[in-house]
Structures are given as structure tokens and as C-alpha cells.
Amino acid sequence: MITLEHVGKVYPPKDFVALGDVSLRIGNNEFVTVVGPSGCGKTTLMNILAGLETPTSGRALVGGRPVDGPGPDRGVIFQQYALFPWLTVRKNVEFGLREKGVPAAERRRIADHFIALVGLTEFADALPKTLSGGMKQRVAIARAYAVDPSILLMDEPFGAVDALTRVRLQEQLLATWSREKRTVVFITHDVDEAVFLANRVVVMAARPGRIAEIVDVDLPYPRTEEIRLSPQFTALRHRVWSAVHHQELVP
Amino acid sequence: MITLEHVGKVYPPKDFVALGDVSLRIGNNEFVTVVGPSGCGKTTLMNILAGLETPTSGRALVGGRPVDGPGPDRGVIFQQYALFPWLTVRKNVEFGLREKGVPAAERRRIADHFIALVGLTEFADALPKTLSGGMKQRVAIARAYAVDPSILLMDEPFGAVDALTRVRLQEQLLATWSREKRTVVFITHDVDEAVFLANRVVVMAARPGRIAEIVDVDLPYPRTEEIRLSPQFTALRHRVWSAVHHQELVP
Amino acid sequence: AGEKSSEKVTFGYIADYNGTSLLAVAQDQKLWAKQGLEVSTKVFTNGPLQVTAMNAGDLDYGYIGPGAVWLPASGKAKIVALNSLGNADRVIARAGITDLSQLKGKKVGVPEGTSGDMILTLALQKAGLKNSDIQRVPMDAATIVSAFGAGQIDAAGIWYPLLNNIKAKKPDLVELAKDADFADTMAFPTAFIGSNAAAGDAARTGKVLAVLHEAMAYRAAHPDETAQLVAALNKQPVDAVKADAANSKMLDGSTDDATAKKWLSGLGEYFVTAGKLPSNPDPATYYVGTAAK
Amino acid sequence: MTLVRADTRVTAPRAPGKRRPVVPKTVLTLISIVAGVGVWWGLSLTGLDIPAPVVVLNRAIELIEDGTLGADILASLRRVLIGFGLGVGLAVPIGFLMGWYAPVRALIEPWIQFFRTIPPLALIPLAIVLMGIEETPKIFVIFLAAFLSCVIATLQGVLTVDRTLINAARVLGARDHTILARVVIPASSPFILVGMRIGLGSSWATLVAAELIAAQQGLGYRMQSAQLYYDLPTIFVGLLTIGVLGLLMDRVLLLAERRLTSWQETR
Amino acid sequence: MTLVRADTRVTAPRAPGKRRPVVPKTVLTLISIVAGVGVWWGLSLTGLDIPAPVVVLNRAIELIEDGTLGADILASLRRVLIGFGLGVGLAVPIGFLMGWYAPVRALIEPWIQFFRTIPPLALIPLAIVLMGIEETPKIFVIFLAAFLSCVIATLQGVLTVDRTLINAARVLGARDHTILARVVIPASSPFILVGMRIGLGSSWATLVAAELIAAQQGLGYRMQSAQLYYDLPTIFVGLLTIGVLGLLMDRVLLLAERRLTSWQETR
Ligand SMILES: Nc1ncnc2c1ncn2[C@@H]1O[C@H](COP(=O)(O)OP(=O)(O)OP(=O)(O)O)[C@@H](O)[C@H]1O
Ligand SMILES: Nc1ncnc2c1ncn2[C@@H]1O[C@H](COP(=O)(O)OP(=O)(O)OP(=O)(O)O)[C@@H](O)[C@H]1O
């Protein structure tokens, strides 16, 4: 259970308001996607949930307790990947497992599993600098999955991979989510993706960052290609699209 | 005129073949988009054209002369933005102009124009570290546009911005391109975008990186929403999609 | 007293002939063991560091040159025996300067606080010049060799064997003054010192003195062997050691107290005029050589 | 012309601070200094050969009153500033050349590392022979200390510059000299700063050696001659003055750094 | 289970090299050394106070034959290795603590910068008073030289670590000590290396001062006592030996660095 109560974030020195007054509740096992124009505060919001930024007003609660720093219960996939450049792909993926005290052999098994999942088995021993952009992003995904957190905070996680890989990763994520019932907060620019994955789509607006609208997605799981082609999906898609852009079209 | 003759790129120390044998001609004023699975060598190819990497076999020619290092005739937008973190947005955009010897006042006028173009006027004096991912990407776009190169090499330039901004940037790019007739090489993962923008879509395949197919897009410019909704567009879109993914579906 | 187990002594020295010869002899002739002492020697490069080590309790005895006699004179240590009289110091000048009075306005290198400083001061006094009449250029001894050799200074207070190095470059230099010129008023004794604590232990200091005196006798009788021993201990060429030895008059242990005190008091006088001591203390307050005998 | 609407900025009153009451840094620094003086006092009371703070203070007052300290500070400060300035000024371009052109590095680096290991004292005879006994050799010895620290740091900084930034500059048409001035130097400024801070310390630490060369005044010379007479209070005045001057110059460097590297995304 | 097909790797024979024939680095280094010796020879012929290479070589052979040089090298190497090792070993955690906890930095930094400015020569009386005249004070002086260089570099390295990497570690559940060992140290290794390289030079440069303290053997002591007789060939043997040993240790550091920081995306 994630609760945001009148969360605001003001950046010094110019008192720039990145988040105005955001209140939101996310239930356990919910899959929430966040869309909104560039610079509207999505990443800021996620960092507050992750415990990497403190709100300047209001408060954020996870599981009833105020967020006070990061924890392995909340896995994060960063917009900029944030791989450890001195570790190989496998060691990157193993990093969080080591912190959890998983024994070496088990660690390796898990890491290899998730590396295979994102299609990088052949590159398990490669250093990040030898990977392409999309490959780095997939390593970041595998690393976050590996620690098996109950809450997953994902910032444009599939933004740098090709369309097919993206669809596969989406399906993979949904499958795991349905099976293991995690809570997922997923930032994306792709309205299609936002609707396809979510229970609810949170639409944010900018200046100041705030929630413009919340769109419930009453489509059944598992989400199939059929659902993607259904008129209901198209309607929802349209609704989210105009919710994102309405504020900008009207002066 | 860009010519690639049997270009190959092998990375030491493991002799990893990033590009196998790529031959391609791109005419002046052509708009070519490049799509392909993650890690198939798109960025590598672009770096070779930019003069940032040397091919290990074959050769690349621009305007009839072998590429021998980068030059301001070829503007580049990098997948990772590569902003100078110590310069403000405006100074970043002015960087190339300074190198060209444009006088200060003129420089500022041009920079402010392109900053406005990507919607960052209010952030002209901000440092990159205070910008969101999408805003950084827009600065990189403005910086490359500002030097007005005759060839634009763009690596997933609109990947981190929201859908509406993306559409506007696409239209903006096409408008400038039609008016000033540049040559554009544009890497993207968005098949829609690839077809919507291009004269030709180059579809690459991986292991080793190579050209799988080239799809000519015989749609008229200016490209409008109507064209986007036309059956011709859909057909091309489908063709590119299967060209990208055919190689992966068949073992 | 302690016949059965040997007493331990730490002894500092400087690795030149003056500083090393007695210790080399004593070691070779097993004089320490004879007195029931077990010595451990420590090599230093100057006197003040030895005094520092003494006052920190790490060193019992040590060796100083004449330039450092003000240290015991100001109560930081005690002199237990005089070792030799230096005769190596010179005031030198480049060719063309023939007289001390011509030093006026010249650049004169001086290693401050050493016997080179002393000979220069005495020479200037004799010529009726003040310190302010010359351009005093303080520099350390090795630097003077380079600077004089390169013609950067006109004159210097310096000593053998370093002077040999200068002569090799400037064979035409002139020696304007030497220690012997002041023999009636001033001597340049090198000395063995003890920390205030060690000197207070009269019994042990007596044994140390016995060793030193016996070694002096041997040194006087066997100069060549002594030079060999020093060369071996310091890993220096025998010729250099011999040349060094020739620059001092080795004492043989027969110096009487009155003479010793006269020399020390002369030095004290100098230190007072040079501003390094507030007043000239009675040598009896810091010279314990015979008291221990 | 603008297709994307410009964002408008919204400014809010500063939110009520939630910071825990933290002891300000300057207070901590003061506490640290007071504690240090306390330790010193304690040591001086144990009978070790260390003069008490009061004794040193009195000596300092004497030296200030008769003008010696002022003149010494001026003389030494001048040498250090010139030597340090030249050292840093030369280290940055040389470090760049070494980092940028591998052959230059192969040619120069062994010598730099070799001279790093030579004690400044051993350089003095050579400096005198080649440069005489005026200010030049003194400044040279200090220069060398600053230069050698700073050049290694700059070299490493240049080697560590992110390749993508250099590439970005090159595709924007920048030549080598612009890349040096506008990319490499800013990007390696944290390294250059480390070199400058270490070099600054070395410059001051070398002062005593430098002023062995026929100095008439200067803090190093004063300490040197005080040592001959075991004049511990004067030595301590010298040490403290050098320490305080070094500290002040270090603060200036840090201030400059804070302004120059505020673009960094650090903790 | 795998939804995304694993990539298969294709390996090709090495493409025909197109590199221009470049002079290998070791050759350049050799040329540079030969040139340096040439300059030295030239200087020795000008009548300046510099012994010719041959004279120095002969002296070196003498010193090797009678075992002096070997014993000196062993004694000095031991002191430098221990002092340098301790210095670096302590500098890394202290630098981390200073960079990580602002109050620690406020407390310690002024002292570090203060001691940086104190010439090693001036420390010797204090070292003797506090630590006697055995090996401890000698090693301490060397330790301090290495520590003070290295701690400033480490501090700067810690301050410069990319925040996103630290955040990445924290969301993966890492505590402070793991962040130190597995993020901060690797990320600041280029800085630590700079500190080690400068510190290594300082350690050797301080050797002469350290061996003023009642050393019975050692390269610094040998040079010092050679100075009593102005025995330039022996002094030069000492300088060259120290230089060569310093250079060799520096190469070892560089080698270690190349292995440790090969992950960097540099030019
Ligand atoms: N450290 C900072 N200092 C000042 N302003 C900041 C800082 N970090 C972010 N901002 C501002 O806060 C706003 C929100 O940033 P944020 O990164 O949350 O946007 P976003 O919604 O994730 O955008 P994008 O989709 O482009 O990634 C932006 O306008 C940005 O300029
Ligand atoms: N420096 C390098 N060393 C070794 N291999 C490399 C290096 N740079 C790139 N590669 C490899 O070359 C291949 C192509 O990389 P490239 O960056 O061109 O891919 P891409 O098509 O741009 O992928 P993406 O869409 O994910 O950005 C990848 O498999 C990558 O691992």
C-alpha cells in the first residue's frame, strides 16, 4: 500500500516547484502506469517513493510507514540505467542478491535466469561500456527483477529497446506480475503501453507537477493482442492521450 | 551523398562483429530512417558516418571523400545526449556556433530560437543536472540543429519525450528538412515514426549487424495525419515491422 | 658494580673522522666489553638532532662539532670529553681578493651555526668589519661548494674536506683566514656529550670516559689503523678519511681541565658576541669530563 | 515558429524546512582547532621538548612587533605564489599534452615520475649551478613541487574524461585546442583541483628547502636558522604561520572549486 | 521461460589492420631515457658540478660489489613500502569517512591541510621526541607523506562519485560499508590512483629526511653522509637508485590501475 499525502517538491535555489500537491493511493498488487509531458515530475515522484528524495511538503507512506530512505523492498529501474560500469553484466545483476546474503551458487543461478530473460546470455561477462543502449537498459531491468522486490518502480524501462523486444518485455512483466502479485509503478511516454499494462493510468500535468486525471482501465488480464485491438482499448487510449495533452492544447 | 562500401566493424579483444558487411548509398537531401533490434549495430553505423569510429573493413565516404574524423558538416544527436554538464542550456546550444565563429549576439539569437523551438525557453539558464531526461534530450536536439549541418545523424532523438512533444518534434523536423533539404539519417525503435518520416527505411538485422531490407516509402510530403491513417501507411508499417522481426521469429 | 650483566649505552656520532674514530677503535679493540658496557651506536648528521634524541630519552651520549658547543653551554646537555681540535676551517675568496678587508660589500656564503660561520665572524672582527659590511648569504655547506664553484659567491667560510672539492674547480682561490690564525684566543674543539640524565650517572659516565681515553691513546699510537677502521665503518675511501684526519689535531686524553675550560670559555665568548648565548656560563657548569674521572 | 509550447515556471514560497538541527561546519572546524591546540598544550606540559602555546604566542608577538614576521611572510608568500602559479599554469597544458598525445606521454612521464622521487634538498646544488642564488632557484624549487603534483593529476584527469563528451565537441566542430579549453579542462577540473591542493601543500612544504638557497628572509629561512639554535618557539611560529597561510590558500582553492564545479551531480 | 531470444555471438577473423606504423611506447620511453642520459653527459662535460655517467656507473659498481647498495636498497625499500602501504591503507577509509560524513570532514580536513604544509624536515624533531630513533619515526615520516597526498585525492574522489550510482546501490539494499567497498572505491579509483602516484613520489622524496633519524643504512642516509665529503658520484648513485625504484613502483601502480579501471569508457 503506497500513500502520497499532499506531496510537494521544491528545488532550491530558485524554488522551482517540481511537484505541487500530489495525493494518491496505490493498493497492494496494483499495476499503475504514470504518463505526462516531459518534465512534469514523474521521475521526481518516483524518487520520492524510492526514498531517494525527500518531499519538501506532505509525506509519502509505504505499507503505512513514512518513507525514510531506500530499501530492497522497493526495486527501482532508473531512467538512466545507472549500471555499475566496473562490474560485468552478471555481477551487476548479482549486486542486490549479494546484499541480501544469497549464497554464491544460488546468486549465479538467479542472475543467469534473469539475464536469459532479457536475452543477454551471451553478454553475461561483458562490461557495460561494450553494450548498446538497449542492452544496458535490459541489464538494468534484470538487476531490478533479480532482487524480487514487492514494489517495482520503473522509469521508462522499455524506452530504448526495439518494438518486438518491448512487446516481449511487456508480456513478461505482466506474466510475472499476475503470478507473483507485486505492486508496480511504471512511468512511460507510450500511451499504448500505459493502457495495455495498467489497472490505472495516472496522468500528470506540468507547472507545477500534479495529477491531472486518473483513468481506470477495466480490461481483463491477461492482456492479449485481441484486447489491444478492441474498441474499448482504443477508447481508453484516446482518453489518456487527450488527458495528457488537453492541458497543453488549451492555453 | 553518403556511401558505405562493405563496411565492417569488429571490436577487440574478443573480435566481436558489430557490423558484418554493410553497403548503402544515401542520396543528398534524402531522409533515411534506420530500425533494427537492440544491439544490431545502428549506433555503430552512425558513429562510423560521424567519423567517431573507424571501420575495421570497407570504407565510408561522405560527399565522395572517405570519412576521416568528425566535422561540423555532420551534426550528431547522441543516444545518451552527451550534454556538457558544466554549461547551461544556452551555452550548450551555443557551443557549436562558437566553434563556427558566429559573433556573440548572433549566437545568442540563434540559440534562443532553437531553445524556444524545443520548448525550453524558461530553462535557458539551467544546468543539465536540473533537467529531466526528456528535457536533456531536447537540449541535445537544439544543439545539433543550431549548427545547421548539411547532414543530420540522429540516434533515437525523440525516445525520451512524451507522445505529443514527439509528434511536434517530428513535424518540426520534417518542415525544416523540406525547406532546407538536408540529408537526415534517423535511428528509431518506433516503426510508426520510421515510416512516417522517411524516404527510405533501412531495416537492420543482428549477429552480425547487417542490412536486412530496405523499404522505400512512396508517400508524399508533407506527411499529414491523414497519411498516417492511410492503408498505404499501414501496409508499409507492417512490412517494416515484419522485416525487423522476421529474422528473429525464424530460427 | 655490574660485573655480571653488561650495562647498555646508546651512542650517537657523525660519520666523519672526528666523530667516528674513537667509536671505531673502541669497537675494534673491544673496549666497551672491557668496561662491562654494551654499546649501540647511532649515526646522525648533526649535533642538534642528537640533543633532541637525548632529551627524548633515546640517546645517552653523542658527538658534536665546535659550532654546536652552545647547546651544552645553554644547559641542553653536558660535555663529557673533548675529542680533537679542528684546524680545517677557512675563509676563502675568489682569485683577485687578497685581503680580508676586500670582503667589504662582497657576497659571502656562510653555513650558519657551523665552524665556518665562526671562522668568518672571527676573521671579520680581525679585519675590523661588521656583519653588515658584507653581503652575508646563508646557505648550507654542500650548497657553498656548488655556489662557489659556479662563481655565484665571492667568498665563504668553509672547511676541509669540502674545500678540496672547491679547489678542484677553482684552483686559484685564496685562503684569507684559517683556524690557526686565532690559536691564541680561540680553539675549535669537537666534543663528546652526554644527556643530562646520562651525565648524572657518574659511574657509567666514568666507564664511558675510560673507553674514550683508552681509544684516544690507541688512536694517537696507530693513526693509520684508525683511518682504516673509520673507512671500513663508514664505507668511505681510506684516502678521503686520511685527508679528513689531517685537518684536525687529535687529542690524546692528556688535556688538563684548565686548558679545556679555557677553550670552552673562549667559545662561549664567541657565542655571546654572535648573539647565540645570552651570557657566557662557567664551563664547569656543563663540562663534566674530569669530574667523572 | 515554436511548435512545442514553452514551459512556464512556477515559483513557490520555500517549504518549511524539515532538516534536523545540525552543527554548522565552521563550528566543527573551530572545535577541531581548539582541540588541536589543547593537545599541543597537553604535549608541552609532559616535559617533552615542545614549547607551550603561550610561549609561542609571545614569540610571535615579538616577531610581529619587530617586523620580522611580516617581512618573512611577504618574502615567502611571494615565492610560493609565483612558484605555485607557474607550476599549475604549466602543469595543465603539459598534462593535457601527455594525456592527449600518447607519444608525448611516453617521452615525458618517466622523467616526471623520476623527478617526483628526488628530494628537493638534492636539487638545490643543481638549481644554484644553473640559476644562481637570487630568487630564480628558490622559485624554481617551489615551482617543481607544485608542477610535479599537478601534472600527474591533470594527466589522469585528461585520461578519465568521458569519451562521449569529447565526441560531442568534435562533431560540433571543435579543434584540439578548443577541446582542451572547453571540454577537457572543465571535465577534469576535479582532478586538477586535487593536483592543486596537493601541490599547494608541497609548495609550502618545500619552502624550507627553497630558502636554504641564500635567502635573506622568509619563513623557511627563519625556521632553518632557528633550528641551528634550537629556538623552538621561533620554529613553531614559522610552522604555524606556514600552516595558516597554506590553510587560507586552500580555502580559496575550495571556494574557487565550488564555483567551478557546481555543475557536478554529486551527493 | 525466456521470452526474448538470446543473441548468438559471431566471431570473425581479425580484420586486416589499417593502423599507421606507430612507434611503440616502450621504444619512445627508451629514446627518452637515452636522451636524458645524453643531456646529463652533456651537462657533465660543461664543467658544471655534475659527475659524468661513467663515473657514476663505476661508483655504482663499487657500491654493488661491496654489498652497500644492496643493503641500502633493502633498508630503504622496506621503510618506503611499509610507510607507503600504511599511508594508502589509512588514507582510503579516512578519505571515505571525510567525504561521506560532512562533520568528519569539517573536523579533520584543516589538520590534514595543515600538516601538508609542514616540511618533513621540521617534523623530525617531533617524530624523535614522540617515537624515538628506531624504525618507527622513519616509517612515520614516510607514512605521513603518502597519507597526506592520498587522503586529499580520495576525499575528492568520494565527493565526485556519481550520485545515481550510489542511489542504484542503495535501492538494491546496500549499506554504507558496502557502498564504500563496492561503489565508492571503484568509482573513485582514478582519484585514489592519482593520490597513490603522487604519494609514492612523496614517500621517496621524503626518504632522505626520514633517514636523517639515526639510520645506519639506507639510500637516503648514504646520500646524506656522502654530502659530508661532497662525494657527488655516491649522491648520484643514490638519486638514480631512488629514481629507478620509484619508477618501477610507479609502473606497478599503473599496471594495477590498468587492470582495475579497464571498465572506464575513456579515450
Ligand atoms: N535537482 C534539480 N534542481 C532543480 N530542478 C530540478 C531538479 N531535478 C529536477 N528538476 C526539475 O523538476 C522538473 C521535473 O523533473 P522530472 O525529472 O521529475 O521530470 P519527468 O516528469 O521525469 O520528465 P521526463 O519525462 O522528461 O523524464 C523538471 O522541470 C526539472 O527541471
Ligand atoms: N566498445 C565495444 N566493445 C565491444 N563491443 C561493442 C562495443 N560497442 C558496441 N559493441 C557491441 O556492438 C553491438 C552493436 O552496438 P550498437 O550500440 O551499435 O547497437 P544499437 O543497434 O545501437 O543498439 P541499441 O538499439 O540497443 O542502441 C552490440 O552488440 C554491442 O555489444
Ligand SMILES: [Mg+2]
Ligand atoms: Mg523522468
Ligand SMILES: [Mg+2]
Ligand atoms: Mg544504439
